[in-house]
Amino acid sequence: MEPGVDPPYLYPDYGSTRLRAPSEPLVVVAHTLSELTGPVYGASAIGELDADLTRQHAGEPLGERIVVTGRVLGSDGRPLQGQLVEIWQANAAGRYLHEADRHDAPLDPNFSGAGRCLTGDDGSYRFTTIKPGAYPWRNGPNTWRPQHIHFSLFGRAFSERLVTQLYFPGDPLLEHDAIVRSIPDDAARRRLVASLDFDVTVPEWALGYRWDIVVGGRHETPPDED
Amino acid sequence: MLLPLTPSQTVGPFFSIGLLHAPMLAELVPAGTPGAIRVHGVVFDGAGEPVTDALVELWQADPAGRYPAGAAGAGGFSGFGRSGTAADGRFDFLTVKPGRVAGPAGTLQAPHLNVGIFARGLLRRLATRLYFPDEEAANAEDPLLSGLAPAARAALIAEPAGEASVRLDIRLQGPGQTTFFAL
Secondary structure, three states, X not given: OOOOOOOOOOOOOOHHHOOOOOOOOOEEOOOOHHHHXXXXXXXXXXXXXXXXXXXXXXXXXXXXXXXXXXXXXEOOOOEOOOOEEEEEEOOOOXXXXXXXXXXXXXXXXXXXXXXXXXXXXXXXXXXXXXXXXXXXXXXXXXXXXXXXEEXXXXXXXXXXXXXXXXXXXXXXXXXXXXXXXXOOOHHHHHOOEOEEOOOOOEOOOEEEEEXXXXXXXXXXXXXXXX | OOOOOOOOOOOOOOOHHXXXXXOOOOEOOOOOOXXXXXXXXXXXXXXXXXXXXXXXXXXXXXXXXXXXOOOEOOOOOOOEEEEEOOOOOEEEEEEEOOOOOEOXXXXXXXXXXXXXXXXXXXXXXXXXXXXXXXXXXXXXXXXXHHOOOHHHHHOOEOEEOOOOEEEOOEEOOOOOOOOOEEO
């Protein structure tokens, strides 16, 4: 892995890392079938409306409708087909449908904020959703998360599992956010920011954003002795 | 030429709305399955407090030592499960013990579960393994366990917790820290 891509475990500006980051260094292990295999989910794991977060209830959610699409690629550039992509997010007011979210902002009875889809033959995924709102969090006295969508991917193996976040271009909160800033390399940070794309935008209906995701082995591993 | 990787970010505290759904839940096998075992434990932080918003994932071979291949979720053993920790920090799976899987250079690994941990405050996943207490002979010749110092090895072996039940606590930081791997 090139240095600077992933955040360190301990990043004191993000206060929750202080008691949760391991104090001992990671142990490098040789890859075996345990690391080189991983779960594969097919169409039976996906419901008809899972990729359209605006149609999961009787009415339409409030907020700015958007389309988010892109490709899931291996680090060798090959598209990953049939990848399960899972997302979750706050509603347009910056509130999650979660009992632990105490932000004083309204829930939307027409928005749950969770979606799933499988990538196509070209590795592409596509969601229709609402642009999530920014919200305050208790990392400091006046700290706010930039607008973001959480993404979960399996990659081709247990070693490639990735959970990350998509951000939106031009968000002035990006440079103030400890979770974004925990990524050491500025170019790597920018890879989490989607691009406004008029080829994705649906005229008169929804702005479109494009965001490609690259998964791969995240550590140097010693070669198998075979 | 390799493409640069997409960086990791924390799963945050609200992952349950997106990640805890059928068929990827804590029961890898239905209750009453012959040979089913409970695999549970508590996730602790560096202050010794239970972590009440962690996500623990399992990936494992079947009892014959084969990793499931092809699309899961349509019935059959998927080898994958998720458990969000509860208010007491506990994760709790129902599964079957995996068989032995080939290791490097013609070796055979002891039965083990591959474990991933995500949480608010974890900017990247933590990866570890769970080994079984009733597999002393296999554990003794496991290539990964054999390469570890005694304390690091002991931190990966679950303890018996009653009939058909094993427990392994996960300590993120400090004395007795779980052994975490760079995969």
